[in-house]
Amino acid sequence: MRLRALLNTDALGLRLLGGEDELDRSVRGVMTTDLRDPSRYLSGGELVLTGLAWRRGAADSEPFVRILVQAGVAALAAGEAELGDVPEDLVLACARHRLPLFAVHESVAFATITEYVVRQVSGERAGDLAAVVDRHRRMMTSGPAGGGPDVVLDLLGSDLDLRAWVLSPTGRLIAGSELTGPALPPEVCAGLAAEHLAATRTGRRGPHRVLLDGTTYSLFPIRSSGRSPQAARDIRETVLSDWLLAVEADAGDWPEERLDLLQGVTQLIAVERDRRDAARTVRRRLAQEVLELVQAGAAPAEIAARLRVAAPVLLPGLGAAPHWQVVVACVEWDGVEIAGGPVAQSLLEEVLVDPLATGPEPSDRIAVAHTGDEAIALVPLPAVTAEHDGSDTGLLADVLLRSVQQPLSAGLDDDGRLTLGVSAAVHSAEGLRGALEEARHARRVAAARTGRVCAAGHQELASHVLLLPFVPDDVRRAFTARLLDPLKDYDRRHRAELIPTLEAFLDSDGSWTRCAARLHLHVNTLRYRVGRIEQLTGRDLSRLEDKLDFFLALRMS
Incomplete structure (x- = not known):
């Protein structure tokens, strides 16, 4: 001034x-x-x-x-x-x-003069910064990206002393200026995302002011650059997919110039969001093609060929076909007809990103398709080079649940539900159909529970559940493969006869002497083989439950 x-x-x-x-x-x-x-x-x-x-x-x-x-x-x-x-x-x-x-x-009072000057100077600096933001947005929309959200957040930090972060609806930290100091703790990110989703569900216009742990934040929604707030017929179609810009300040007394600037910043970040969504097109198509082959009962060789195409796209430089997991998600709303598949697809793509990872890059390893009201994710896992030791690998349902439950429950409010089902890892095309049915059945287990966000994994499909008449055959086959495939693979490589040993041990009611005599083995050799079975499967053959699981798996194989 x-x-x-x-x-x-x-x-x-x-x-x-x-x-x-x-x-x-x-x-x-x-x-x-x-x-x-x-x-x-x-x-x-x-x-x-x-x-x-x-x-x-x-x-x-x-x-x-x-x-x-x-x-x-x-x-x-x-x-x-x-x-x-x-x-x-x-x-x-x-x-x-x-x-x-x-x-x-x-x-x-001197304070009156100070406040006036600071407001005017800040407004003019905001106007200068707005011109920079607008120029940066034009560059991004007309050519290669000019640095992404971090660049403009650095400008906010250096020119206006504003600490700002970009968060996903699940509370994942997507971007934050290096000038803003330490990154927000995960619990603060989750709290801000929850407050934003709750405020959005009320229909109030942003920015939303929030007091969290003694600090005031202003939350600005980041919507697709090609969609206005009125474009969606119902806020529930988009509430679970929009990013947000969190600013450590109270925007309630800001001049119009600064509010306009922050709106420009959200539009700039929306360009990057759209660019990321466009990059997901190939991965979505790969997942859709694999899903259609699996559901159509295609030959395993045809599915395996499609998986070989997907692997290098999802895990560049891997060099070997990975193991795979399937995750199924369903979003449902009470008393309203909203296409759940696209909503669940966008949300599942975000849920499956590690909440402690920053930036959009981790999402490049996720391929999600949708059919009807459910979304289905094909998650690659690096191939295990060491022999299987029976431990759980890959995604765990309870871990997914803990990372997203707080914010998403706020967005679902009292009329929406998100249910997730997670399969075990499979290492072949033959097991993919069983993994899909296993994930779907786990999701139905989750849907039977109370709560707005529920998840269940393959570990919860216990052996007694498999005896129920409504359990699909593919789920039974997936259970059998998960328990016996490590033993079959070991037998194929080492000719160790672990499967015959297991059958004889169960037929002998766990008697070491009778089983050793039946197999013409020394008891120490038998103990070695049983120990190897337990190591490969993570089970304990002295427990009745594990004996029952092996008995059922052998009968269904």
């Missing part, structure tokens, strides 16, 4: 005492001081406010003004409350050094 603007504001109570020819100077800040030498706190361009407590006599004015001029201040404003008027020696000193001098009426 210019010094001249200060005289045009009656509420400031300023009277010009000298320096009329210098009123076009720019003001870049404001400082209040009564130090005899405030130079260490001056950087140039300030309007200096003083109550004249530093002045003990007329001889003090000249050195004080000289210090201000050498520091490059824009002007001096002296309060009349202490002395009744501004001393003539100060007026003369300012005139000699061509430093504009204002008198501040005793009824006007």
Whole structure:
């Protein structure tokens, strides 16, 4: 702002005492001081406010003004409350050094002037930054990306001292300026996402102001650059997929210029969001093709060929076909017809990203298709080079649930539900159909529970469940393969006869001597083989439950 603007504001109570020819100077800040030498706190361009407590006599004015001029201040404003008027020696000193001098009426607080100057300067800086943001947006929409969200967040931090972060609807930290200091803790991210989703469900316009752990944040929705808030027929079609911009500030008293700037920032980040969504097209198509082959009962060789195409796209440089997991998700709303498949697809793509990972890159390993009201994710796992030790690998349902339950429950409010089912890992095309049915059945188990966000994994499909008549055959086959395939693979490589040993051990009711005699083995050899079975499967053949699982698996194989 210019010094001249200060005289045009009656509420400031300023009277010009000298320096009329210098009123076009720019003001870049404001400082209040009564130090005899405030130079260490001056950087140039300030309007200096003083109550004249530093002045003990007329001889003090000249050195004080000289210090201000050498520091490059824009002007001096002296309060009349202490002395009744501004001393003539100060007026003369300012005139000699061509430093504009204002008198501040005793009824006007320095805080009033400070607030006004800060607002004006901030508004002008926001206008300059808005031009940069607009230029950056045009660059991104017309060509290669110009750095993504982090660039503009750095601008907010350096030019406006605003700490800002981009978060997903699940509370994952997508971007944050390096200038904003330490990253937000995961629990704060989840809390902000929950507050944003809850506010969005009420239909209130952003920004939404939130007080969290003693800190005030303003939350701005980031919507697709090609979609207006009115484009969706129902807010529930998009509430679970929009990103948000969290700013550590109270936007309630911001000027319009700054609010407009932040809206421009959200539009810029929306361009990056759309770019990421476009990049998911190939992965979505791969998942759709594999899903159609599996559901159509295609030959395993045909499915395997399609998986070989998908593997390098999802895990570049892997060099070998990975293991796979299937995750099924369903989003349902009470009393309203909303296409659940696309909503679940977008949400599942976000849910499956590690919540501690930053940036959109981790999503490049996720392929999600949708059919009807459900979304189906094909999740690649790096091939295990060591022998299987029976431990669980890949995604776990309870871990997924913990990472997203708080924010998504807020977005689902009291009329929506998200249910997830997670299969075991499979290492061949033959097992993929069973994994799909296993994930679907696990999701039905989750749907039978209470709560807005529920998940179940293959571990919860216990052996007694497999005896129920409504359990699909593919789920039974998946159970059998998960338990016996490590033993079959080991037998194929080492000719160890673990499967015959297991059958004989169960037929002998767990008797070591009878089983060893039946197999013509020494008891120590039998103990070694049983130990290897337990190691490969993670089971304990001294437990009745594990014996029952093996018995059922052998009968169904």
